[in-house]
Amino acid sequence: MAMDSNGAVETAADVRREISSLEKAKAQIEDRISALQARLNSYGLEDGSEKTNCSAPPPAEDLFSGKLSADMIYRYSRHLLLPSFGVDAQANLLKSSVLVIGAGGLGSPALLYLAACGVGSVGIVDNDVVELNNLHRQIIHSEAYIGRSKVESAAAACRGINSTVQIVEHKEAFRTSNALEIMRKYDIVVDATDNVPSRYMISDCCVVLGKPLISGAALGLEGQLTVYNYNGGPCYRCLFPTPPPTTACQRCADSGVLGVVPGIIGCLQALEAIKVAGAVGEPLSGRMLLFDALSARIRVVKIRGRSSQCEACGENATLTEQQFCNFDYEKFTQTPLSTSPLKLQLLPPEARITSKEYNEINKKGEPHILIDVRPAHHYKIISLPNSLNIPLGSLEGGLPEISAALEVNKAGDNSRDSSLYVICRRGNDSQRAVDCLHKMGFTSAKDIIGGLESWAHDVDPKFPTY
């Protein structure tokens, strides 16, 4: 708390409020500037000074190359100078349209390059908002856009780079109910999503509508890339007819991801989209690129061709638009389309306490042991004082340690038995651990509902979340 120049009392909350309102104003001004910049660029000038040859109406299309305007020739000159790309491929790009589903780690660089290179029309689908913990990898977004729509943020960045490209904003989740309508208008689809049901849904939609699919994925320190449904090549279902078990589907929010890894895969997705749109080179169809960042190894492997048995694109497949619309991808993959984390309900209410209740117990100094069952590298990021780290995976081996800690507490306060509480990041693993402890005789063990996230939310707002 501090006094301002008028003598009024100013609190940290006041300052935060003012920062947030200024940031909003700043973002609006930046939007306005980038829109004006785009208008200025459409006059054909970057320095703003008037030059008659540029501000004049664009010359008749056939004046120079037969296809490209003077501005376009100048803007894309380094493409035109490539003998294997040249005017023809650039003209193909300018006529083409690409739909990028997901404006996250993969979509960010893919969108920047697709807009920069002059794809005629670029669609962006996402229903998420920009968060601070996105920015280390989702490089299309900036701090000014935190809390705002990813699609708006990405569209503004794309327009800032190339005002001559049509950017189409789809601020909605990609679902069977809108998929056909959205995708139909585009020539090429880039899958930059982060979950299994979306991957099946996008592939099936591409099969139904006959669109090539540039598919990328990244997690941790590895990435994968391939082109599906292109020129008689396989679709996603040809490769993966059966969905993986849900336990095998890790998310960046749980397992982590090195920011540059999806960046590299997203760039390669842009490259493959440019090759397909420009009709040059050999797109990565029937092959898959596997990238291992730690060992700096890239391997391109040959994968199976289109499967005659495939339920989407095989010989006897009859996947129609109607069947696609009625297909339940969440049920098929046992995974929700939204990326919100799992909320497990494993324990009875009497085996659980809230973070506020735990705070009271702690404040009263009631004897207890707090076990944190997160992996050791999570515990290193941040932990509650006096908690004991025994990761869920090594809980059985840690039982003697728990017994010993309980004994020490008991010796200190003979009158009561020590309580045993278990905490984790979000309150799922803590329930699994308590369930396990109950079975091993620690019947008084309770879990803290919602884990450290609820501690930060309900008890200590300054406690870091990740």
Next chain:
Amino acid sequence: MRLTLEFGGGLELLCNSVKIHEVNVDPEAEGNKLTMKNLLSWVRTNLIKERPEMFMKGDTVRPGVLVLVNDCDWELSGQLETVLEEKDVVVFISTLHGG
């Protein structure tokens, strides 16, 4: 028979986080041939340290795992019946979904 086995896409977590394994596998008695089927059961016994259900389902790999023999999808070489040769490189990779 000397082989190089590689695990990726998270499958390495099932074998002590080691990605590359240089191994020596004895062919089964019948005809001195080593098939992928033999190799899978050898891997399960000798390399997989935890959660074997994350690697195999029945007598083959679980859904979502690609198997590559010398950089080629095993679908193209006969899946479980693929006959391995000295110095072959076999890659097991779990498909990723993140982005």
